[in-house]
Amino acid sequence: MNYWEAFARLKSVQDELEAARFSVGATSRAARADVTVLAEPIKPTPLRDCASNLELTYLLRLFAEFEAVVRDFWASARPSRRRRRTRMEVLMNRVAIECRIPADVLQKAHEVREYRNAAVHDRDRSGEFNFRACKSRLGFFLSYLPRRW
Amino acid sequence: MTLQAPATNQDQREQWLDRVNHLVDQVAAWAEAQGWSTHRDVKVIEERELGRYTVPTLRVRTPQGEVHLDPIARHVMGADGRVDLEAWPSLNRVKLVPAADEWQVITDSNVTLTSPWGADTFVELAKSLTEGS
Numbered sequence: 402m403n404y405w406e407a408f409a410r411l412k413s414v415q416d417e418l419e420a421a422r423f424s425v426g427a428t429s430r431a432a433r434a435d436v437t438v439l440a441e442p443i444k445p446t447p448l449r450d451c452a453s454n455l456e457l458t459y460l461l462r463l464f465a466e467f468e469a470v471v472r473d474f475w476a477s478a479r480p481s482r483r484r485r486r487t488r489m490e491v492l493m494n495r496v497a498i499e500c501r502i503p504a505d506v507l508q509k510a511h512e513v514r515e516y517r518n519a520a521v522h523d524r525d526r527s528g529e530f531n532f533r534a535c536k537s538r539l540g541f542f543l544s545y546l547p548r549r550w
Numbered sequence: 551m552t553l554q555a556p557a558t559n560q561d562q563r564e565q566w567l568d569r570v571n572h573l574v575d576q577v578a579a580w581a582e583a584q585g586w587s588t589h590r591d592v593k594v595i596e597e598r599e600l601g602r603y604t605v606p607t608l609r610v611r612t613p614q615g616e617v618h619l620d621p622i623a624r625h626v627m628g629a630d631g632r633v634d635l636e637a638w639p640s641l642n643r644v645k646l647v648p649a650a651d652e653w654q655v656i657t658d659s660n661v662t663l664t665s666p667w668g669a670d671t672f673v674e675l676a677k678s679l680t681e682g683s
Binding site for chain 2 (some may be wrong): 402408411412421422423509533536537538540541543544
């Protein structure tokens with residue numbers, strides 16, 4: 402993977418979110434006009450839930466892509482014969498040292514990680530991050546990676 | 551009254567390229583008027599209807615970061631073309647879609663900006679898109 406491919410992965414999640422928003426929005430509007438357009442077993446309530454959870458769902462996908470990029474970079478920067486499963490928190494700190502990522506950029510990316518963990522484990526989420534803010538913070542973190550690895 | 555024949559794919563491609571070229575020239579001039587450096591490049595787009603063609607792209611370096619003017623395609627859902635104005639590395643962006651003789655600015659949440667496309671709007675967008683969150 403290279404630097405530009407890493408960014409392309411984040412951008413593709415953004416494009417998917419947009420396509421999903423468009424599709425769910427169009428379906429919701431059609432269903433409001435004529436509920437029979439919803440074939441069984443799709444009911445209006447899950448469709449509404451889907452719309453309201455869309456950003457969070459794609460935020461999890463965004464973080465998964467970010468994690469894949471960071472792990473790919475680290476596997477190349479510090480090759481090991483053993484299969485590693487370093488905790489993401491630790492890994493981000495190591496990458497930050499390796500790539501001289503400023504503390505505030507690292508801290509903001511950690512806040513996204515914590516927010517994502519809270520969402521996955523259904524814990525209280527302090528501070529509301531939208532998709533845009535998360536993408537921006539993770540993008541800044543990745544911008545310190547080398548052009549090739 | 552004469553009926554106008556529908557534009558052929560080649561006509562569409564030429565019209566699209568004219569609009570994109572004009573947009574890139576326009577944005578480059580606005581950026582340079584701010585004292586921001588610009589870098590032109592090209593990219594290849596492949597569309598089923600229009601085939602493979604080359605379009606110009608533009609990178610603008612502002613004091614806060616870079617913004618890229620990136621043509622996406624002529625055939626997109628809901629518009630007659632789309633060009634992204636995207637900040638890097640925040641990846642914040644707006645979409646520019648053709649509307650009559652100008653461009654309309656649509657945010658990522660699909661809200662159409664009321665401010666008309668022009669130098670002031672571009673400068674304002676370039677500043678806000680490059681801000682970190």
